[in-house]
Amino acid sequence: MADKEISALLGRVALADRDAFASLYRQTSPKLFGICVRILKDRGEAEEALQEVYVKIWYRADRFLAGEAAPMSWLAAIARNQAIDRLRARKPVANAIDEAYDLADPALDPERSAMIRSEGRRIEACLEELEADRAEAVRRAYVEGLSYQELAEIFAVPLNTMRTWLRRSLLKLRECMER
Amino acid sequence: MTTQKPESGDSRSDEVIAGEYVLGVLSAEDRRQVEARMATDRNFAAMVVRWQSNLASIDLAYEPVAPPPHVFAAIESRVFESPASTGRSASLWNSLSFWRSLAFASLAAVAVLGISMLELFSAGQGGKPLVAELQGQGNGLGLALVAQFDTGSGRLRVTPVAARQTEEKSLELWLIKGSDPAISLGVLPQSGEGEILVRPAVRSKITEGSTLAVSLEPLGGSPTGSATGPVIALGTTRR
Structure with missing residues (x-):
């Protein structure tokens, strides 16, 4: 399942090529279904989520910019977002972004957008620099779509401690990736 | 964030929120808030994209699972039986x-x-x-x-x-x-x-x-x- 081949199929899907869509589905659906099953932990729901995922892929294929993202990562992000949205709708969790925190403000540093480039360090190496339980929390949050509350229960720490763990871990990872 | 009360626009806080979004820990409401901001703030959207590409190698943890055949049939009927959306009506x-x-x-x-x-x-x-x-x-x-x-x-x-x-x-x-x-x-x-x-x-x-x-x-x-x-x-x- 070469990236190049998936990119080419996405290009054809953007041109409404049904054969390419079927071919893309054949090649990528086991991975994307695996994502939905792992996050939703329910086959029926995962099947519905997978439908949503491919409907989105059909309509959004033209937004895939080869070279800017790896095609499999792009597809996996659509699947993860769909599964996590479905999970959060089924089982709401507390809001974590502080109300007083103004999300509408533009970011301060306009140079930052120029910094998107493939980072030299792999996330795995940076995760190893974190304490083992924190790295595990980051990994499980990502893979299973766990909420802060669920993570706090699994790791037997107070909710606020878990929030601090993950937020500090994210900053450490960011710093490590940029090093 | 509740614990640190950062000034708005603090890029460290932005990085954290972008990362939390990609990890998936946020609530539905927070996720919509992040997506709305991505649509209007290019720098913030870039942070999300970067986290996505940084964390993507963890995707290896997902084992492929073959979906049942009826799923693709359902997708095809949803995608191909809806009226074409490319036609434009302006004269x-x-x-x-x-x-x-x-x-x-x-x-x-x-x-x-x-x-x-x-x-x-x-x-x-x-x-x-x-x-x-x-x-x-x-x-x-x-x-x-x-x-x-x-x-x-x-x-x-x-x-x-x-x-x-x-x-x-x-x-x-x-x-x-x-x-x-x-x-x-x-x-x-x-x-x-x-x-x-x-x-x-x-x-x-x-x-x-x-x-x-x-x-x-x-x-x-x-x-x-x-x-x-x-x-x-x-x-x-x-x-």
């Missing part, structure tokens, strides 16, 4: 006046407009040319084209209304007929405007209701014979 006359208002921006464009309108009217005797407006698909590449196909001479003229394509890329024009693979009509001149002489074998295939699309390709056009780059404009022909 040709509207599109020309829209085009003309933009063309005033440049003398050269006005000249092109003059030629195109002349052709349009003279073609009236031998049958109206097919015209398609091709609009960008909301991908920020900002391109709109007016395509005219003269059935008699086989000349397809494509004029950009606004183009911001990168120089080392080529724009390739495609014909889409139903579910058939897209047929390349040729690569547009690097100047971004001009005519393509459509191969005689393909001419009869450009009919009313055909879809024309432009994709961004490596210099010289797609190396594979099918589109490899993003589709930056798409439109349907009509009389």
Whole structure:
């Protein structure tokens, strides 16, 4: 399942090529279904989520910019977002972004957008620099779509401690990736 | 964040929120808030994209699971049985006046407009040319084209209304007929405007209701014979 081949199929899907869509589905659906099953932990729901995922892929294929993202990562992000949205709708969790925190403000540093480039360090190496339980929390949050509350229960720490763990871990990872 | 009370716009907090979004720990409401901000704040959206690409290698943890066959049938019926969404309802006359208002921006464009309108009217005797407006698909590449196909001479003229394509890329024009693979009509001149002489074998295939699309390709056009780059404009022909 070469990236190049998936990119080419996405290009054809953007041109409404049904054969390419079927071919893309054949090649990528086991991975994307695996994502939905792992996050939703329910086959029926995962099947519905997978439908949503491919409907989105059909309509959004033209937004895939080869070279800017790896095609499999792009597809996996659509699947993860769909599964996590479905999970959060089924089982709401507390809001974590502080109300007083103004999300509408533009970011301060306009140079930052120029910094998107493939980072030299792999996330795995940076995760190893974190304490083992924190790295595990980051990994499980990502893979299973766990909420802060669920993570706090699994790791037997107070909710606020878990929030601090993950937020500090994210900053450490960011710093490590940029090093 | 509740614990640190950072000043708004603090890029460290932004990084954390972008990372929390990609990890998936946020609530539904927070996720919508993040997505709304991504749509209006390019720098913030870039942070999210970067986290996505940074964390993507963890995707290896997902074991593939074959979905049951009925899922694809359901997807196909949802995607292919809905009415085509590419048709545009604006009339040709509207599109020309829209085009003309933009063309005033440049003398050269006005000249092109003059030629195109002349052709349009003279073609009236031998049958109206097919015209398609091709609009960008909301991908920020900002391109709109007016395509005219003269059935008699086989000349397809494509004029950009606004183009911001990168120089080392080529724009390739495609014909889409139903579910058939897209047929390349040729690569547009690097100047971004001009005519393509459509191969005689393909001419009869450009009919009313055909879809024309432009994709961004490596210099010289797609190396594979099918589109490899993003589709930056798409439109349907009509009389």
